Amino acid sequence: MSKRITEEVVRKVFTKSTEKKEDEDSIEIVELDGNDLIQMLMEDFSVEEEIAQAAVMANVGMNDIDELFQWCMDNQLDDNLIEKFCKKYNDAKKMDTEINSKESEESKPTFSQFTRVIVERASRADTTLQKKLKEIWTSFLNSVETAETSDFLNFECLGSGLQRIHDDTATSINRTYPGYLTSGKPNLVLCQREDIHSVALTIYNHDAEKPLPDMDEVLLCNEETTKEDVELICRRAFNDKMGKIYSVLYAEKLDFNISINTENLLMKADIPNRDYQLVFICCKDSVQQSYLATALDKYRAQVPEFKDPSRLKLYIENHLTRHGEHEKTDPTSMRAIQSEKSGMGKSL
Secondary structure, three states: OOOOOOHHHHHHHHOOEEEEEEOOOOEEEEEEOHHHHHHHHHHHHOOOHHHHHHHHHHOOOOOOHHHHHHHHHHHOOOHHHHHHHHHHHHHHHHHHHHHHHHHHHHHOOOHHHHHHHHHHHHHHOOOOHHHHHHHHHHHHHHHHOOOOOOOOOOHHHHHHHHHHHHHHHOOOOOOOOOOOOOOOOEEEEEEOHHHHHHHHHHHHHOOOOOOOOOOOOEEEOOOOOOHHHHHHHHHHHHOOOOOOOEEEEOHHHOOHHHHHHHHHHHHHOOOOOOOOOEEEEEEHHHHHHOHHHHHOHHHEOOOOOOOOOHHHHHHHHHHHEOOOOOOOOOOEOOOOOOOOOOOOOOOO
């Protein structure tokens, strides 16, 4: 932001000024701010937005629309001048937004102050204790659904903030989806039980330069897997913007109710990312007892056989080997922790 733009300039541009128009019978006060003037120049005089912004910024405090229009006519061909004042206008607008946001935040009560007001108001009411408690509780519930206090965030605001942080910091992976799998469909892959991990790695190895699958990309199912676990990874795929591939391994172990819920989710869910990349990998020997495998049979895909396991080994080694000054003393970036005791870091 330009250091030359002061709060006073911001106030002049974005705070409404008054123009008095007198006639014999009355005084009419017309309130106009920078946005109003820009809108009038664009709508009534067909001035381009950037030129209108430059005119307002070059004539801070001027409320005469005809004078502003004349400035536009005199300087509309001076690209450097228009760019200079247009940038100043955008800087001033940004500062105005920050100032208003800060003042709005400072004017909000704290949650304890808000609660005290609610209690005092209820105490003054000439009603029964039960009604007073009900009023306090109702006011509390209503307050947590909004952002009325300065030191409290409801879950909606917290979620929005976390989502913005994620969007700003996340790095796109953009994995290449193998040609034998179909984007936007819940692909089903059947293989021998001992080959399930190799098949999953083969899918990711198709784009060997990309990192190994992250923990949010793979779900290993067992008898304790819940429908929330499956729904979570499906919704990650449906809303993915990073180009990830999501895999559900040992999907045949999901019970009937979870399988029904997953099928309904795949058919009825609102899916923002229509090119999602989702794979269910099942053991072919147990597929007859799996409702989900039967339901997804029309999306069955055939993974090519790789008879040379050294490719997968090399893929893993490349991504687990540390490079640089620690390569000789500590060559691997992976640690395997095995313990029957709790608190040993197995879940990290």
